[in-house]
Amino acid sequence: MSEKPKKGNSLKLVIIVLLGLILVGGAAFGGMYIAGKKGAATSTTSTTNAVATKEVTYSLDECLVNLTDSDAKRYLKVLIYVGYGENTDLDTEIKAQKPIIRDLVIKTLRSKKAADFDDAVVDNIKKELITKINPVLTKGKIDHVYFNDLLVQ
Structure with missing residues:
Protein backbone atom coordinates (compact mmCIF):
# COMPACT_ATOMS: atom_id res chain seq x y z
CA MET A 1 0.00 0.00 0.00
CA LYS A 54 22.64 54.10 -49.90
CA GLU A 55 26.38 54.34 -50.08
CA VAL A 56 28.70 52.61 -52.47
CA THR A 57 32.20 51.70 -51.33
CA TYR A 58 35.24 51.15 -53.49
CA SER A 59 38.46 49.51 -52.32
CA LEU A 60 41.73 51.34 -52.84
CA ASP A 61 43.46 48.12 -51.83
CA GLU A 62 45.95 47.63 -49.06
CA CYS A 63 48.62 50.24 -48.38
CA LEU A 64 51.89 49.56 -46.60
CA VAL A 65 53.86 52.71 -45.77
CA ASN A 66 56.70 53.80 -43.51
CA LEU A 67 55.78 56.35 -40.87
CA THR A 68 57.87 59.39 -39.95
CA ASP A 69 58.59 58.41 -36.34
CA SER A 70 62.16 59.35 -35.44
CA ASP A 71 62.51 57.09 -32.40
CA ALA A 72 62.04 53.83 -34.29
CA LYS A 73 61.23 52.47 -37.71
CA ARG A 74 57.48 52.10 -37.81
CA TYR A 75 55.11 51.20 -40.57
CA LEU A 76 51.40 51.31 -41.27
CA LYS A 77 49.40 48.63 -43.02
CA VAL A 78 45.79 49.51 -43.84
CA LEU A 79 43.04 48.49 -46.22
CA ILE A 80 41.26 51.63 -47.42
CA TYR A 81 37.76 52.07 -48.85
CA VAL A 82 36.15 55.26 -50.11
CA GLY A 83 32.41 55.74 -49.74
CA TYR A 84 30.09 57.84 -51.91
CA GLY A 85 26.47 58.04 -53.01
CA GLU A 86 25.23 55.96 -55.90
CA ASN A 87 26.77 57.49 -59.03
CA THR A 88 27.80 55.31 -61.97
CA ASP A 89 29.89 58.12 -63.48
CA LEU A 90 31.86 58.39 -60.25
CA ASP A 91 32.32 54.61 -60.20
CA THR A 92 34.11 54.65 -63.53
CA GLU A 93 36.08 57.79 -62.67
CA ILE A 94 37.38 56.35 -59.40
CA LYS A 95 38.43 53.17 -61.19
CA ALA A 96 40.24 55.23 -63.83
CA GLN A 97 41.85 57.56 -61.25
CA LYS A 98 42.76 54.80 -58.79
CA PRO A 99 46.56 55.09 -59.25
CA ILE A 100 46.43 58.86 -58.68
CA ILE A 101 44.14 58.50 -55.66
CA ARG A 102 46.36 55.78 -54.16
CA ASP A 103 49.41 58.01 -54.64
CA LEU A 104 47.69 60.85 -52.76
CA VAL A 105 46.70 58.48 -49.96
CA ILE A 106 50.21 57.02 -49.66
CA LYS A 107 51.84 60.48 -49.62
CA THR A 108 49.45 61.61 -46.91
CA LEU A 109 49.89 58.51 -44.76
CA ARG A 110 53.70 58.57 -45.06
CA SER A 111 53.75 62.01 -43.47
CA LYS A 112 52.08 60.72 -40.29
CA LYS A 113 53.46 59.33 -37.05
CA ALA A 114 52.25 56.28 -35.16
CA ALA A 115 50.60 58.52 -32.55
CA ASP A 116 48.42 60.03 -35.31
CA PHE A 117 46.50 56.76 -35.56
CA ASP A 118 44.91 56.95 -32.10
CA ASP A 119 41.13 56.65 -32.15
CA ALA A 120 40.67 60.35 -31.37
CA VAL A 121 42.94 61.56 -34.19
CA VAL A 122 42.23 59.06 -36.97
CA ASP A 123 39.04 60.90 -37.99
CA ASN A 124 41.15 63.96 -38.81
CA ILE A 125 43.27 61.83 -41.14
CA LYS A 126 40.13 60.59 -42.87
CA LYS A 127 38.90 64.17 -43.35
CA GLU A 128 42.32 65.16 -44.72
CA LEU A 129 42.20 62.29 -47.21
CA ILE A 130 38.73 63.35 -48.36
CA THR A 131 39.92 66.93 -48.96
CA LYS A 132 42.90 65.66 -50.97
CA ILE A 133 40.97 63.11 -53.05
CA ASN A 134 37.90 65.20 -53.98
CA PRO A 135 39.78 67.77 -56.15
CA VAL A 136 40.95 64.89 -58.37
CA LEU A 137 37.35 63.83 -59.06
CA THR A 138 35.18 65.76 -61.53
CA LYS A 139 32.01 63.63 -61.70
CA GLY A 140 31.22 63.55 -58.01
CA LYS A 141 32.71 63.60 -54.54
CA ILE A 142 33.51 60.97 -51.96
CA ASP A 143 31.80 61.30 -48.60
CA HIS A 144 33.72 58.89 -46.39
CA VAL A 145 37.04 57.11 -46.03
CA TYR A 146 37.03 53.79 -44.20
CA PHE A 147 40.08 52.08 -42.69
CA ASN A 148 39.90 48.30 -42.43
CA ASP A 149 42.61 46.08 -40.98
CA LEU A 150 44.55 49.02 -39.56
CA LEU A 151 47.93 47.91 -38.22
CA VAL A 152 50.67 50.21 -36.88
CA GLN A 153 53.88 48.48 -35.95
Whole structure:
Protein backbone atom coordinates (compact mmCIF):
# COMPACT_ATOMS: atom_id res chain seq x y z
CA MET A 1 0.00 0.00 0.00
CA SER A 2 2.81 2.37 0.66
CA GLU A 3 3.92 2.17 -3.01
CA LYS A 4 0.61 3.45 -4.49
CA PRO A 5 0.64 6.84 -2.77
CA LYS A 6 4.22 7.39 -4.00
CA LYS A 7 3.13 6.80 -7.60
CA GLY A 8 0.22 9.16 -7.16
CA ASN A 9 2.48 11.83 -5.67
CA SER A 10 5.04 11.50 -8.47
CA LEU A 11 2.26 11.83 -11.08
CA LYS A 12 0.99 14.98 -9.37
CA LEU A 13 4.55 16.33 -9.26
CA VAL A 14 5.07 15.70 -12.98
CA ILE A 15 1.77 17.40 -13.82
CA ILE A 16 2.64 20.44 -11.68
CA VAL A 17 6.10 20.73 -13.29
CA LEU A 18 4.59 20.48 -16.79
CA LEU A 19 1.96 23.11 -15.99
CA GLY A 20 4.69 25.38 -14.59
CA LEU A 21 6.77 24.96 -17.75
CA ILE A 22 3.74 25.70 -19.94
CA LEU A 23 2.99 28.81 -17.90
CA VAL A 24 6.60 30.08 -18.06
CA GLY A 25 6.83 29.25 -21.78
CA GLY A 26 3.59 31.10 -22.50
CA ALA A 27 4.76 34.15 -20.57
CA ALA A 28 8.10 34.13 -22.41
CA PHE A 29 6.37 33.79 -25.77
CA GLY A 30 3.97 36.64 -24.94
CA GLY A 31 6.86 38.86 -23.86
CA MET A 32 8.84 38.12 -27.01
CA TYR A 33 5.78 38.71 -29.15
CA ILE A 34 5.14 42.13 -27.62
CA ALA A 35 8.84 43.08 -27.76
CA GLY A 36 8.98 41.88 -31.37
CA LYS A 37 6.18 44.24 -32.38
CA LYS A 38 7.92 47.22 -30.74
CA GLY A 39 11.28 46.26 -32.28
CA ALA A 40 9.70 45.79 -35.72
CA ALA A 41 8.24 49.29 -35.65
CA THR A 42 11.61 50.76 -34.70
CA SER A 43 13.59 48.74 -37.22
CA THR A 44 11.17 49.59 -40.03
CA THR A 45 11.90 53.27 -39.51
CA SER A 46 15.66 52.75 -39.48
CA THR A 47 15.47 50.51 -42.55
CA THR A 48 13.65 53.26 -44.43
CA ASN A 49 16.44 55.70 -43.55
CA ALA A 50 19.10 53.22 -44.64
CA VAL A 51 17.44 52.74 -48.03
CA ALA A 52 17.27 56.50 -48.59
CA THR A 53 21.01 56.93 -47.98
CA LYS A 54 22.64 54.10 -49.90
CA GLU A 55 26.38 54.34 -50.08
CA VAL A 56 28.70 52.61 -52.47
CA THR A 57 32.20 51.70 -51.33
CA TYR A 58 35.24 51.15 -53.49
CA SER A 59 38.46 49.51 -52.32
CA LEU A 60 41.73 51.34 -52.84
CA ASP A 61 43.46 48.12 -51.83
CA GLU A 62 45.95 47.63 -49.06
CA CYS A 63 48.62 50.24 -48.38
CA LEU A 64 51.89 49.56 -46.60
CA VAL A 65 53.86 52.71 -45.77
CA ASN A 66 56.70 53.80 -43.51
CA LEU A 67 55.78 56.35 -40.87
CA THR A 68 57.87 59.39 -39.95
CA ASP A 69 58.59 58.41 -36.34
CA SER A 70 62.16 59.35 -35.44
CA ASP A 71 62.51 57.09 -32.40
CA ALA A 72 62.04 53.83 -34.29
CA LYS A 73 61.23 52.47 -37.71
CA ARG A 74 57.48 52.10 -37.81
CA TYR A 75 55.11 51.20 -40.57
CA LEU A 76 51.40 51.31 -41.27
CA LYS A 77 49.40 48.63 -43.02
CA VAL A 78 45.79 49.51 -43.84
CA LEU A 79 43.04 48.49 -46.22
CA ILE A 80 41.26 51.63 -47.42
CA TYR A 81 37.76 52.07 -48.85
CA VAL A 82 36.15 55.26 -50.11
CA GLY A 83 32.41 55.74 -49.74
CA TYR A 84 30.09 57.84 -51.91
CA GLY A 85 26.47 58.04 -53.01
CA GLU A 86 25.23 55.96 -55.90
CA ASN A 87 26.77 57.49 -59.03
CA THR A 88 27.80 55.31 -61.97
CA ASP A 89 29.89 58.12 -63.48
CA LEU A 90 31.86 58.39 -60.25
CA ASP A 91 32.32 54.61 -60.20
CA THR A 92 34.11 54.65 -63.53
CA GLU A 93 36.08 57.79 -62.67
CA ILE A 94 37.38 56.35 -59.40
CA LYS A 95 38.43 53.17 -61.19
CA ALA A 96 40.24 55.23 -63.83
CA GLN A 97 41.85 57.56 -61.25
CA LYS A 98 42.76 54.80 -58.79
CA PRO A 99 46.56 55.09 -59.25
CA ILE A 100 46.43 58.86 -58.68
CA ILE A 101 44.14 58.50 -55.66
CA ARG A 102 46.36 55.78 -54.16
CA ASP A 103 49.41 58.01 -54.64
CA LEU A 104 47.69 60.85 -52.76
CA VAL A 105 46.70 58.48 -49.96
CA ILE A 106 50.21 57.02 -49.66
CA LYS A 107 51.84 60.48 -49.62
CA THR A 108 49.45 61.61 -46.91
CA LEU A 109 49.89 58.51 -44.76
CA ARG A 110 53.70 58.57 -45.06
CA SER A 111 53.75 62.01 -43.47
CA LYS A 112 52.08 60.72 -40.29
CA LYS A 113 53.46 59.33 -37.05
CA ALA A 114 52.25 56.28 -35.16
CA ALA A 115 50.60 58.52 -32.55
CA ASP A 116 48.42 60.03 -35.31
CA PHE A 117 46.50 56.76 -35.56
CA ASP A 118 44.91 56.95 -32.10
CA ASP A 119 41.13 56.65 -32.15
CA ALA A 120 40.67 60.35 -31.37
CA VAL A 121 42.94 61.56 -34.19
CA VAL A 122 42.23 59.06 -36.97
CA ASP A 123 39.04 60.90 -37.99
CA ASN A 124 41.15 63.96 -38.81
CA ILE A 125 43.27 61.83 -41.14
CA LYS A 126 40.13 60.59 -42.87
CA LYS A 127 38.90 64.17 -43.35
CA GLU A 128 42.32 65.16 -44.72
CA LEU A 129 42.20 62.29 -47.21
CA ILE A 130 38.73 63.35 -48.36
CA THR A 131 39.92 66.93 -48.96
CA LYS A 132 42.90 65.66 -50.97
CA ILE A 133 40.97 63.11 -53.05
CA ASN A 134 37.90 65.20 -53.98
CA PRO A 135 39.78 67.77 -56.15
CA VAL A 136 40.95 64.89 -58.37
CA LEU A 137 37.35 63.83 -59.06
CA THR A 138 35.18 65.76 -61.53
CA LYS A 139 32.01 63.63 -61.70
CA GLY A 140 31.22 63.55 -58.01
CA LYS A 141 32.71 63.60 -54.54
CA ILE A 142 33.51 60.97 -51.96
CA ASP A 143 31.80 61.30 -48.60
CA HIS A 144 33.72 58.89 -46.39
CA VAL A 145 37.04 57.11 -46.03
CA TYR A 146 37.03 53.79 -44.20
CA PHE A 147 40.08 52.08 -42.69
CA ASN A 148 39.90 48.30 -42.43
CA ASP A 149 42.61 46.08 -40.98
CA LEU A 150 44.55 49.02 -39.56
CA LEU A 151 47.93 47.91 -38.22
CA VAL A 152 50.67 50.21 -36.88
CA GLN A 153 53.88 48.48 -35.95
